[in-house]
Amino acid sequence: MSVLHRFGHRVIQSVEQLFNRIFGNGWNPWYHLGSLSFFLFWIVLFSGLYLLIFFETSLSGAYPSVERMTHEQWWLGGIMRSLHRYASDGAVITVVLHASREFFRDRYRGVRWFSWFTGVPTLWLVVLLGISGYWLVWDAMAQYIAVTTAELIDWIPILPGSMVFNFLEGNVSDRFFTLMSFLHLLALPVAMVFLLWTHVSRISQVDFMPPRGLAVGTSLALLLLSLIKPALSHGPANLSQIPEVLHLDWFYLNIYPVVDRFGAGTAWSLGIGITLVLMVLPWLPPQRPKPPAFVTLEQCNGCGQCAKDCPFGAVSMRPRTDGRDVSHEPTIKNSLCTSCGICVGSCVSSNPYRLSKTTLRSGMDMPHASIDQLRTDLLTRLQQLTGPVRVLLIGCQHGADLESLQDQQTAVLSLPCSGMFPPSLLDFALKRGADGILITGCRDGDCYYRIGNWLVDERLQGRREPHLLKRTDRQHIRVYRAAAADQDQLRQQLLALQGELRCAR
Amino acid sequence: MRTITSWMGQAIAYTAFCLPLYFLSDQPSYRYLQPHESEIKLAFKHAGVPVEECHKRTADELQKLPANMRAAMSCSRERSPITIDILLDGKNITTHTFRPPGVHKDGSTFVYGKFSVPSGSHRMDLQMEDNVRNPGVDHTFSRQVQLRPGQVFLIGFNREQGGFIVH
Numbered sequence: 001m002s003v004l005h006r007f008g009h010r011v012i013q014s015v016e017q018l019f020n021r022i023f024g025n026g027w028n029p030w031y032h033l034g035s036l037s038f039f040l041f042w043i044v045l046f047s048g049l050y051l052l053i054f055f056e057t058s059l060s061g062a063y064p065s066v067e068r069m070t071h072e073q074w075w076l077g078g079i080m081r082s083l084h085r086y087a088s089d090g091a092v093i094t095v096v097l098h099a100s101r102e103f104f105r106d107r108y109r110g111v112r113w114f115s116w117f118t119g120v121p122t123l124w125l126v127v128l129l130g131i132s133g134y135w136l137v138w139d140a141m142a143q144y145i146a147v148t149t150a151e152l153i154d155w156i157p158i159l160p161g162s163m164v165f166n167f168l169e170g171n172v173s174d175r176f177f178t179l180m181s182f183l184h185l186l187a188l189p190v191a192m193v194f195l196l197w198t199h200v201s202r203i204s205q206v207d208f209m210p211p212r213g214l215a216v217g218t219s220l221a222l223l224l225l226s227l228i229k230p231a232l233s234h235g236p237a238n239l240s241q242i243p244e245v246l247h248l249d250w251f252y253l254n255i256y257p258v259v260d261r262f263g264a265g266t267a268w269s270l271g272i273g274i275t276l277v278l279m280v281l282p283w284l285p286p287q288r289p290k291p292p293a294f295v296t297l298e299q300c301n302g303c304g305q306c307a308k309d310c311p312f313g314a315v316s317m318r319p320r321t322d323g324r325d326v327s328h329e330p331t332i333k334n335s336l337c338t339s340c341g342i343c344v345g346s347c348v349s350s351n352p353y354r355l356s357k358t359t360l361r362s363g364m365d366m367p368h369a370s371i372d373q374l375r376t377d378l379l380t381r382l383q384q385l386t387g388p389v390r391v392l393l394i395g396c397q398h399g400a401d402l403e404s405l406q407d408q409q410t411a412v413l414s415l416p417c418s419g420m421f422p423p424s425l426l427d428f429a430l431k432r433g434a435d436g437i438l439i440t441g442c443r444d445g446d447c448y449y450r451i452g453n454w455l456v457d458e459r460l461q462g463r464r465e466p467h468l469l470k471r472t473d474r475q476h477i478r479v480y481r482a483a484a485a486d487q488d489q490l491r492q493q494l495l496a497l498q499g500e501l502r503c504a505r
Numbered sequence: 506m507r508t509i510t511s512w513m514g515q516a517i518a519y520t521a522f523c524l525p526l527y528f529l530s531d532q533p534s535y536r537y538l539q540p541h542e543s544e545i546k547l548a549f550k551h552a553g554v555p556v557e558e559c560h561k562r563t564a565d566e567l568q569k570l571p572a573n574m575r576a577a578m579s580c581s582r583e584r585s586p587i588t589i590d591i592l593l594d595g596k597n598i599t600t601h602t603f604r605p606p607g608v609h610k611d612g613s614t615f616v617y618g619k620f621s622v623p624s625g626s627h628r629m630d631l632q633m634e635d636n637v638r639n640p641g642v643d644h645t646f647s648r649q650v651q652l653r654p655g656q657v658f659l660i661g662f663n664r665e666q667g668g669f670i671v672h
């Protein structure tokens with residue numbers, strides 16, 4: 001991770017910590033920026049459908065129909081209009097924060113380039129949706145947008161440069177209004193759905209809906225804003241007159257003053273330049289590739305849990321090829337594998353009691369952090385402990401710094417993702433000398449590999465295979481998740497567990 | 506358990522989210538024209554005069570052409586660029602040359618430009634050159650005009666209708 005990532009991530013983490021205190025980890029909006037963007041689009045869609053009932057899609061009918069909704073039907077039409085505007089504006093904020101957060105969290109490179117790369121064109125669609133929406137009101141601002149957009153398009157060298165002639169006094173073309181209606185009401189939303197589907201197509205268990213508390217809070221906030229400041233139009237469009245002052249929506253229309261001040265060429269260079277930089281960002285510099293997981297068929301019973309659990313859809317099941325009496329076997333698409341190791345934790349054959357000869361072999365394993373190595377490390381580290389109590393601290397490499405907490409009473413296992421350890425490893429650790437276990441990982445709601453924490457919880461609570469064994473003494477297993485910024489709190493938790501274990505002796 | 510403080514914190518957080526929406530959705534306002542300014546907009550399509558006159562090919566010229574292309578008359582398709590000067594009260598506010606489009610520069614030229622000027626009564630002089638074979642101004646227009654604040658004063662051109670047209 002570069003200094004830029006580290007610094008940005010630290011800043012975001014401090015803000016998120018504050019939000020965790022206020023909202024609780026579950027409702028923390030920073031952990032749901034993607035799904036919050038989706039949710040805002042739902043509000044935009046529903047309010048838009050309502051507006052469409054009363055909106056007249058003609059050059060002469062558009063403005064009066066919007067005015068009627070705003071003033072005569074302010075109690076619903078007006079509110080819907082305001083919700084439509086503010087949810088769209090809000091989506092710009094959440095999308096920008098979502099992209100920035102993925103960047104600073106370094107979740108946009110390597111195998112994860114695809115979500116980033118397909119996210120960039122959605123920015124264009126979002127902006128085009130906003131611009132075409134303001135066009136449809138056909139007020140003085142829409143007129144300004146139409147003329148300046150035409151100037152932007154006419155600047156493109158291979159085009160004849162005649163679009164702007166459609167917006168001259170006495171010569172206004174209905175064609176463009178119809179085109180804008182088609183774009184805003186159909187083509188762009190459909191393109192957006194398609195692009196967003198592509199955007200999340202390489203990840204599984206997608207967080208499409210924010211938690212209910214967050215959805216309700218956001219809706220109420222936007223509703224209140226709509227009542228306090230209803231969305232209004234400028235005066236009607238009149239091509240022989242231009243308002244001296246325009247009340248631009250800066251979320252969507254910021255490029256227009258750039259065209260006025262610096263010309264269409266500068267505006268295009270800026271837009272295309274930023275887009276290109278964003279698009280190549282995953283390779284500036286590229287992430288060092290990590291070796292993907294691999295399948296050992298002799299150890300695999302074809303249960304398919306690895307395919308269900310993989311957060312990036314890298315594992316899929318196909319008909320068995322080795323003649324064994326089970327129908328399926330997993331196969332790994334290397335280009336999708338982030339080497340998180342979650343599939344190793346999903347595999348029943350990763351059970352450390354299943355030692356065959358001298359090595360533990362699992363159906364799913366990682367070349368750089370094998371389950372056998374994990375088992376060996378666990379035993380070695382437990383044996384090295386000399387303190388009065390012996391605690392296993394097990395977690396991931398993306399949260400707090402675990403190694404620094406290793407001492408005579410604490411054995412540390414730091415994994416690519418905490419979802420990598422099979423629950424049977426906990427039972428095994430307790431049997432082989434650990435008095436207690438502290439499980440950690442990225443902060444709750446903020447797993448670097450998206451669902452590692454959730455899988456651990458599901459497995460411990462017996463809701464997902466492989467379960468923690470019934471006989472395992474749960475009293476001495478604690479979970480406390482901590483980011484790098486929560487190092488002290490994690491240490492406190494560790495000390496508290498050690499203290500409890502000493503008392504229990 | 507959520508405490509009163511946590512609900513209040515949430516209210517503050519939602520307010521913080523709504524504040525940029527409240528302000529940036531229509532503020533700060535953008536001044537497109539200064540007070541008492543109007544906009545002069547030049548917008549028309551016009552074909553410049555061909556850069557060369559048609560001439561009868563000499564026997565020598567005809568000989569050099571492939572047999573199927575030996576037309577008696579040679580007419581260049583390239584058209585002259587169009588240069589426009591706008592003067593307001595005798596002061597030049599723009600001189601701009603618009604080139605004819607197309608690989609062969611043979612299309613009609615789209616002339617477009619907009620200029621903000623003080624409102625009020627002005628003497629407006631327009632001059633256009635559209636013929637490189639005839640150096641100097643080819644079309645002129647001169648009139649006292651009254652510009653309202655915020656008015657878009659549209660200038661067109663149509664050869665058939667006698668030259669410049671103001672709306």
Ligand code: HEM
Nearest residue numbers: 034035037038095099102108112115116119120122206207
């Ligand atoms: C239209 C707006 C967008 C919406 C609604 C959206 C939504 C989402 C959602 C729901 C996820 C999955 C989150 C999860 O379940 O973990 C996601 C992932 C992601 N998004 Fe977006 N996104 C949008 C725009 C963008 C943009 C503009 C970028 C960056 C340029 C971006 C970058 C990413 C990345 C890198 C991931 C993958 C994270 C990972 O691999 O864990 N997104 N997005």
